Amino acid sequence: MSDVLGITLLILLGALFAMSEISIAASRKIKLRVMADEGNEKAKAVIRLQEQPGSFFAMIQISLNAIAILGGIIGEQTLTPYTSVLVALVYSGPMAEQISFVLSFLAITSLFILFADLLPKRIAMIMPEAVAAKVVTLMNGITYALTPFVLFFNSTTNLVLRIFNVPTVREEVVTTEDIVAMMDAGAEHGSLQQQEYQLIGNVLELEGRTLSSAMTTRDAIVYFDIKDDSATISSKILEQPHNHFLVCDGHLDRLVGSVESKQMLRQLLMGESTHLTESMIQKELFYLPETLTLSEALNEFKSTMQPFAIVVNEYAMVVGLVTLKDLMSSFMGDLVTIHGEEQIVQRDSNSWLVDGTTPIVDVMKLLEVNEFPNDSQYETLAGFLIFALKRIPKRTDFVIHDGFKFEAIDVDGIKVEQLLVTRLTDSEDAIQDEGKISS
Known part of the structure; x- marks a missing residue:
């Protein structure tokens, strides 16, 4: 016993x-x-x-x-x-x-x-x-x-x-891949809700996306010329009602300052015609280089009290404008915006109308495509098409990648305004056409 x-x-x-x-x-x-x-x-x-x-x-x-x-x-x-x-x-x-x-x-x-x-x-x-x-x-x-x-x-x-030159103690390093793996496990288990999963994923992407993916591009910036008359100023405010407008002397690369639209409204309430005065122009402007990531841009905004920043390239030329709201929307918003013009419109289960300025990372999420070729060379879907074609696209030019056809359907001069993205339903055709470019 x-x-x-x-x-x-x-x-x-x-x-x-x-x-x-x-x-x-x-x-x-x-x-x-x-x-x-x-x-x-x-x-x-x-x-x-x-x-x-x-x-x-x-x-x-x-x-x-x-x-x-x-x-x-x-x-x-x-x-x-x-x-x-x-x-x-x-x-x-x-x-x-x-x-x-x-x-x-x-x-x-x-x-x-x-x-x-x-x-x-x-x-x-x-x-x-x-x-x-x-x-x-x-x-x-x-x-x-x-x-x-x-x-x-x-x-x-x-x-x-x-x-044998082997470490005697374990070094505990948590990588981005570890966090993503935990997120995937949490989403699969149900302890992490879909909205939370998407939000955390967007936050992690801030370090990999540059300002170009969130800013208002140069050609879309509405600004006042120092010589604009009352009718021109009023027309711009009515057509594009923003809180702040840049003030330039002739063109965007000769910035004078910025002005708040409420100062124009004050003139109207006082019975005056809208006009620019020296006292209402804010001369101090906030500049950011276009090479900054969204994460770095957020840190820069934290150290200033400015509501927006002018994005410039290495030649000191204005390439865009970004607001704090733009940066917040880059990880708080959905792929398809609720207010204003939608960047992505789904036509049916296998096709989408996509704005040319849509960030390529958003397109990857939408289509569940793991990667685009040399995606460090461009930020937008239009940039991908230009990179793939090696020239400025024309209407009906298309590229086939990963079972999807990306076709330019609206080209304004040298700008690709809109693309039609179509899923190739015939798998054999998709494999056969993979990587093809047509014009």
């Missing part, structure tokens, strides 16, 4: 050490930090153990190997008499003793594999942080008790690792 109790105790100890090993190794540092921030001291202990795991793993291996050896010795002695009786019922030849030994060995090995290894490790993998927090204090105590053995084996292991 004492041998049976000994086997049971060894199995329980083996299960404890197996659970401890897997749970502490598999615990996610992000979740442990959340638990630690909530005041869980044991979570902090687990983090410290993960940062310096050498002594812990040395203790685990010493303990598991000792248990395995003792289990083999005690188990064979305990079970062989019982297996001998069972074998004798069906066989009493010269091999009876060997058969009894093999059966007892298989039985004890199966018990240890099932109850001291597989089951506890499965439990630890299911809820690693919870298990690790429960066992960390006991494991630290056992490590301390086995200090001489732990120091010897841990030092030897570290020496071997240094000889």
Whole structure:
């Protein structure tokens, strides 16, 4: 009976050490930090153990190997008499003793594999942080008790690792790919709602998108000339009611300042004609280079009190205008805007009318296309068409990519105003035409 109790105790100890090993190794540092921030001291202990795991793993291996050896010795002695009786019922030849030994060995090995290894490790993998927090204090105590053995084996292991130039501690680095993987898992599980998933994805894209994908392009900027008369100013305000207007001297590259439309409204309320005066023009303007990412642009807006910025290229030419609202909309808004002119209009299940200035990242999301060729060379769908054709497109020019046909249907001079994007429903035709350019 004492041998049976000994086997049971060894199995329980083996299960404890197996659970401890897997749970502490598999615990996610992000979740442990959340638990630690909530005041869980044991979570902090687990983090410290993960940062310096050498002594812990040395203790685990010493303990598991000792248990395995003792289990083999005690188990064979305990079970062989019982297996001998069972074998004798069906066989009493010269091999009876060997058969009894093999059966007892298989039985004890199966018990240890099932109850001291597989089951506890499965439990630890299911809820690693919870298990690790429960066992960390006991494991630290056992490590301390086995200090001489732990120091010897841990030092030897570290020496071997240094000889082969292998790091002795784990470096915990959370990459963008790790975050995306967690987002995908959360969305699949249902713990992360679709709207939250899309919002976080848009935020992560801020570092990969430049100002060109969010700004109002140069040709769409409405501005006042310093020499504009009252009728011209009033007409521009009525046609394009913005809060702020740039003021130029002849053309956009000769900026004078900016003016608020409410100052024009004040003139009208006072019964005066709308006109520009020196006092109402704000001379200080906020400039941003077009090479900035949306994330960098947001940081620049944080340090100023300006409502908009003029985007310039390396030659100091104005290429666009961006507002803080534009930047916020780049990750708060949907692919298809609710107010104003829509950039993407779905015609049917397999075709869309897309504005040429639509950011290529939005098109990739809409069509679920993983990549466009050399997408670092352009920001918009029109830019992709120009890049693929190697010239300014004409009407009906098209490019086929990844099973979609991108056709220019509205070209104003050298500007591609609108494209028709069509999904090629015949898979064979799509494969055959892949990468083709037509004009």
